[in-house]
Amino acid sequence: MLHPASLWIPFMILLPNLIFLKLKPQIVPSEKKKSLILAVVEGIGRFGVIIVPIFFSIQIQNVYEIISLIVMLLSLFMYYFGWVRYFRNNREFKLLFSPLLGVPVPLAIFPILYFLFASVITHSTYLFIFSVIFAIGHIPNSLSDYYRSIKTK
Incomplete structure (x- = not known):
C-alpha cells in the first residue's frame, strides 16, 4: 500500500536541492576523480531514502516517535540553516561542506540524521538501511x- 503523505519526508530534504539546480556554486575547484564505489553506494542510498518512505505511513503516537520527530525537525532546521548560509554568501562551493556549529559536512550529516530518525516514525527497517548506505x-x-575546496584557496 502506498502512503503519499510520507513523500513529505524526502521532499523536505530535496527542496533546497531544487533551488541549487538553478543557483549553482560560484567558485568551484577543479574536478577530482571520485571513488566509483562510494559514488555507487551514495546513489543507491539516495535512491532508497527518496523512494522507500512512500511505502510506509508516518506514526507519531509514542514518546520515542515524538522524540524522533523532534530530532528530524531539528536536523531539517540545521540543514536549511546550512543552505541559507550558502545562498546568502555568494554561493561559495566550500560553504556546501564547511563545518557549521562544529559539525563537519553539515549538508551531508543533517539529512542523514533526518532520514535515520524518519525510519523510526515510519517504522521502516528499509529506510534505516538505506540511510546507513547513503x-x-x-x-x-x-x-x-x-578538503578539495580548502586546498584551492
Whole structure:
C-alpha cells in the first residue's frame, strides 16, 4: 500500500536541492576523480531514502516517535540553516561542506540524521538501511569535496 503523505519526508530534504539546480556554486575547484564505489553506494542510498518512505505511513503516537520527530525537525532546521548560509554568501562551493556549529559536512550529516530518525516514525527497517548506505557514500564524498575546496584557496 502506498502512503503519499510520507513523500513529505524526502521532499523536505530535496527542496533546497531544487533551488541549487538553478543557483549553482560560484567558485568551484577543479574536478577530482571520485571513488566509483562510494559514488555507487551514495546513489543507491539516495535512491532508497527518496523512494522507500512512500511505502510506509508516518506514526507519531509514542514518546520515542515524538522524540524522533523532534530530532528530524531539528536536523531539517540545521540543514536549511546550512543552505541559507550558502545562498546568502555568494554561493561559495566550500560553504556546501564547511563545518557549521562544529559539525563537519553539515549538508551531508543533517539529512542523514533526518532520514535515520524518519525510519523510526515510519517504522521502516528499509529506510534505516538505506540511510546507513547513503551515509557510507555521502559523508566520505562530502569530506573529499570539502578538503578539495580548502586546498584551492
